[in-house]
Every structure is written in structure tokens, then in C-alpha cells.
Amino acid sequence: MFDFMIFTRTMLKNLFSKPATTTYPFEPREYPERSRGHIEIDMDKCIFCGMCMRSCPPGAIKVDRKEQTWQIERFDCIQCGYCTEKCPKNCLFIVPGYPEPEPEKTVDLFEKPAAEPENKGEESNA
Amino acid sequence: MDEYGRDYTIEPIELDELLQKTAERSMTGWRLAQICATYMAEARQYELSYSFENVYELLTYRIIIGEEERVPSITQIYDCAFTYENEMKELFGVKITYMENDYDNRMYRIDEVTPFKDKAKEE
Amino acid sequence: MAKKTVIPFGPQHPVLPEPIHLDLVLEDEVVLEAIPSIGFIHRGLENLCKKKDFNEMVYVSERICGICSFMHGMGYCNAVEKIMDVEVPDRARYLRTIWSEMSRIHSHLLWLGLLADAFGFESLFMQSWRIREKILDMFEISTGGRVIFSVNKIGGVLKDMPDDMIKSFVDILVGMKKELREATRIFLDDYTVKTRLVGVGVLTKEDALKLGAVGPMLRASGVERDIRETGYAAYNEVGFDVITSDDCDSYARCKVRIEEIFESIEIIQRAAAMMPSGDIAVPVKGNPEGEYFMRVEQPRGEAFYYIKGNGTKFLDRMRVRTPTFANIPPMVATLKGSKLADVPLLILTIDPCISCTER
Numbered sequence: 175m176f177d178f179m180i181f182t183r184t185m186l187k188n189l190f191s192k193p194a195t196t197t198y199p200f201e202p203r204e205y206p207e208r209s210r211g212h213i214e215i216d217m218d219k220c221i222f223c224g225m226c227m228r229s230c231p232p233g234a235i236k237v238d239r240k241e242q243t244w245q246i247e248r249f250d251c252i253q254c255g256y257c258t259e260k261c262p263k264n265c266l267f268i269v270p271g272y273p274e275p276e277p278e279k280t281v282d283l284f285e286k287p288a289a290e291p292e293n294k295g296e297e298s299n300a
Numbered sequence: 301m302d303e304y305g306r307d308y309t310i311e312p313i314e315l316d317e318l319l320q321k322t323a324e325r326s327m328t329g330w331r332l333a334q335i336c337a338t339y340m341a342e343a344r345q346y347e348l349s350y351s352f353e354n355v356y357e358l359l360t361y362r363i364i365i366g367e368e369e370r371v372p373s374i375t376q377i378y379d380c381a382f383t384y385e386n387e388m389k390e391l392f393g394v395k396i397t398y399m400e401n402d403y404d405n406r407m408y409r410i411d412e413v414t415p416f417k418d419k420a421k422e423e
Numbered sequence: 424m425a426k427k428t429v430i431p432f433g434p435q436h437p438v439l440p441e442p443i444h445l446d447l448v449l450e451d452e453v454v455l456e457a458i459p460s461i462g463f464i465h466r467g468l469e470n471l472c473k474k475k476d477f478n479e480m481v482y483v484s485e486r487i488c489g490i491c492s493f494m495h496g497m498g499y500c501n502a503v504e505k506i507m508d509v510e511v512p513d514r515a516r517y518l519r520t521i522w523s524e525m526s527r528i529h530s531h532l533l534w535l536g537l538l539a540d541a542f543g544f545e546s547l548f549m550q551s552w553r554i555r556e557k558i559l560d561m562f563e564i565s566t567g568g569r570v571i572f573s574v575n576k577i578g579g580v581l582k583d584m585p586d587d588m589i590k591s592f593v594d595i596l597v598g599m600k601k602e603l604r605e606a607t608r609i610f611l612d613d614y615t616v617k618t619r620l621v622g623v624g625v626l627t628k629e630d631a632l633k634l635g636a637v638g639p640m641l642r643a644s645g646v647e648r649d650i651r652e653t654g655y656a657a658y659n660e661v662g663f664d665v666i667t668s669d670d671c672d673s674y675a676r677c678k679v680r681i682e683e684i685f686e687s688i689e690i691i692q693r694a695a696a697m698m699p700s701g702d703i704a705v706p707v708k709g710n711p712e713g714e715y716f717m718r719v720e721q722p723r724g725e726a727f728y729y730i731k732g733n734g735t736k737f738l739d740r741m742r743v744r745t746p747t748f749a750n751i752p753p754m755v756a757t758l759k760g761s762k763l764a765d766v767p768l769l770i771l772t773i774d775p776c777i778s779c780t781e782r
Contacts, residue, residue: 178613178614180608180609180612180613181546181547181609181613183605184550184605184606184609185546194553194556205563206563206564206567208563208564208565208566208567208582209563209567209568210567210568210573229478229479231475231479231482231483252482252486253568253573254482254573255567255573255581256478256479256482259576259581268567
């Protein structure tokens, strides 16, 4: 009858050791460096070619060449990282940190920063 | 088994040979792997593939039928085919007759009728 | 005279991970017949191949299921690579093998936890999932996601694992063996667990072959069949054992899955020792034209991929036949003649992944 109550040893060990869970959100979580949380863009290098808009599977990115804006709908993005591979100028990065919960869907709009006086680029109010 | 070569065969047959070939497979110990349908919109035809396997070999029978032709069911020979045939009937609209365990288009409970069949060409 | 009653089971039930509906015809606690009915998670993913190009479909095929997500992406990529005659570099094949075997370990540990929960042993469920957390952390360190990896691409893989990362993973897995042995000893030797599993849900060898069972369900009935022997990814070079059992009941299925976990740890150790160096991806040009049938051994059984391309960037047809779809007739056969209290257990022994079944 040694097959009865085999679990007792594990149960006693669990009783006297610290819990396996952490007290999130009071103790912040550390994400590893390759974790895919959200997309960030370096606007200085963006040329508004629109490759990221065409390759996004859910269609969360919208690029407007005339207005020189780049916008992303944070709650449609599935964090796949396909736009970061397709960008010809390597100005998109996927970094740790998931989008926070919000009461309504947000759209993040980025504009080209103000150009220097010698440049013939379009000046926007950054 | 060569990894980069085609290690299966596709045999095109006619619709009336289907039941006889399936019975031959069953008697020689082959198992049913899957049944698949593709709708070709320009030609308005269905392309059916019945795949059988024997340990690691794969043999597929390919049948091309028109939209209105009736296909006999193979559930009398292979019991387990009812899931595949119900799916083909509900999603593609293939007319299958004499099926055991016929769910009568209510297996997936979807509102749209035959969603995988492209209807744009009929307009 | 006994009276027949019909009881609906599901789609909402505490023991089911995903919704499935069964109509059980009962006579005094013995099930006479079960009629399955699916369709609660049908998303029509196969039709998306006409609207999204074949590169984006990698991301769609990964999201068919959360537990077997890596192998769906790998099966799709393998099929398109064979159509386009692309040769994947060696290092990418070995990396895919390592990630596949880690997926298998995490899926079997998840199943062991659900099985313990099905017969009421919740502490054992928590223990199994506690061990599984280590594997999910390893996935996040190497690929960036705990459940959906997004690391497959047509022509190879996207991220590389440097050698010290692989070595640390192998050390964690070997250290995990001791905890695994302790937890799985309870499944195999405890008296109360055995009375719930031994002799329940018998599926004979002839029935398993005739009804089209796949995966551990088939191997627990004494049939030695494992699609990894056809040699996709790096399995021909790494080598492995096919695990079978002759008992044909739920205890045998549990034993087969537990031994597959230990076998996977050995496969990962061998693959890490033999890992070649080199590129991880090759560039791919053009569009797929032609068709291909690909079979992959997922944790639940044999999955079947059929891809047909016509020369444009949209595919003609993408068809995925998942193992749970093929295991529904054997499940209905084992339910005949069982008691009502064993029904949740028997549904769980096929390892149902209903979101795979209905795509």
C-alpha cells in the first residue's frame, strides 16, 4: 500500500517554501530584451514609402506621404514584427512593454520633425 | 524517403471510379488521411482530392466535377469520412448523396451559405 | 424498464479548454451514444489566403491555435518552400527542431495539468503548470513571445539563438528532469489516479486503425506510427525513438505522453550538440506555383497541409487538417458504454484543440 498519498511529500515541501507566483502589479515584471511589446519609429529616417502599410497583416499602420505623417492603431497591432523586416530604411523597432489597457481605442500619430532651413523639405509644426 | 523530392503520388480518376477505388484501398489496408475541395472560379468546377495513406506513403485521387454533379459518399466504406464530407458540403456546396451522419448543413452553424465558394463571378 | 434521457454536454463546461458540444444519450448513467457538434470557433481562416499574400499568411497560420502555434507556422513554411524549391540552411533546420520539441514538452505538460483537473486533483494541475512556466520563459528569451513566436519565415527562421543561450536552455531542461520525475510519478503510481484511468475508454488496435486515429491516441493502442520518421526539419540526422504502449486505455495514453516529454529532452540535447553554424535564412524571390501535401507531427498527432499556388502572390487554396479533426470518430467510439462521470476524462484523452479543428 505504498501507493497511497504519494503527493504528501510535494505538499509538505510547498507548504514551507515561498509561493511560485509574484505579486504583480505591485512588483513590476522584467521583460527579456527580445520581448515583442510595441512598435516604435525613428521619424528622422522615415521616407514615407508605405511598405509597412502594405505588409501589415491586420492593417494597423497608415502612412500619408502628402501630410508626412505615420500613424498606428495600437489596439489593432498584433506585435508580429513583419513591418520591422520590410522597412527599407530600418527605422522601425519592436521593443518590450505591452500596450496599457485603455477605455477606448487609441491612434498614435507621428509627424516629421521640423526640417533645417537649408532643406527644401516640408516644414510641419512639430 | 527523399526530403526534397515529391514523396507522394496524385492520380486523376473519373467520378464513377471513386467508390471502386476506395473499396480497393480499404481492402488492402490503406487508411483515409483527408478529403479536400477547391473551387476554381473561372472554370466553375470543383477539384476534389481524396488522400489515402499506408504507413508513410501517400496516394491522392483527384476528381474534377462540375457544380451540379452529385458525388457518392464513402462513409459506407470508411466510417470516419463523415466529418470531411459534411465540411465540404457546408462550406463549398458540393452535392454529396447517401451520407451516414448527415448534419444537413448545420455542423458549423454559420449564417452565410457556402462561404468558401466565390460568388463574385456569378454577378 | 430503464428510460433513455438526452443530456447536452458543453459548450460551456469547467473541464473543457475550448467549446465543443455533445449530445449524450443515456440510460441509467451509461452512455449509449454521443453525437458531436462543433462550430463555435469557426473563423474561416482558410479563406483569408485569397486576401492576404503568401508571406503574411505565415502570421495567420501561426494564430490558428495557441498551443501548437509554432508547428502550424513550420508546416506552412515547409510546404511553400517545397513548392518554390527553396533549400533551407542547416542551422535553420536544427533551430526549428529545437523549438518544435520545446513546443511538444509544453503542450504535454499543459495536457497533464488539464487531465489532473478533470478528475479533481487540482494541486497536481498547479504543479504541472508550474514546471511549464520555465519553458514559457525560455520561449520569451529566445523568440520574444510566450505563446505565439513569429519566428518562422519562408526560407528559414528570423532569430538566431547564440551558443551560450542554447547551452543555458539545455542546462535548465536537464535540471527540470528531476521535478518532472517527481510530478509524473504521481500520475503513474498513485492509487486514486490509477482507479480513474486504468481500464477506462478502451480503443482496440483494429478500431484505432479503422476509425483514423492519429498521434498518441494511435500509439497507445500499439501501432507504431510517427510522422517525424519521414524526416522533415532535422529529424533524420538527430534520430529518436517512437514510443508505444499496448494497453489501449487512458492510462496508456497518459504514459505515452509522459515518456514523450523525456524523449523530447533527449532530442534537444542531441540537436544542441550537433548544431552546425551558418546562415539562418535564404532570400526568396518570386511567387509559388504548384501544389504540395505536407505532414507534420504535432503534439496531438499528424497535421496535414495542402497548399496550392497559381503564380500570383495570393494562394489558390490552403487547407489544414488538424489531428483533433481526425480524432473525433475514435472519441465517439470510446464514449459508447462509458459512465457519465467519465465523459469529461474521455474527451480530454484525445487532447482536444478545438480552435485547430475549426480554424
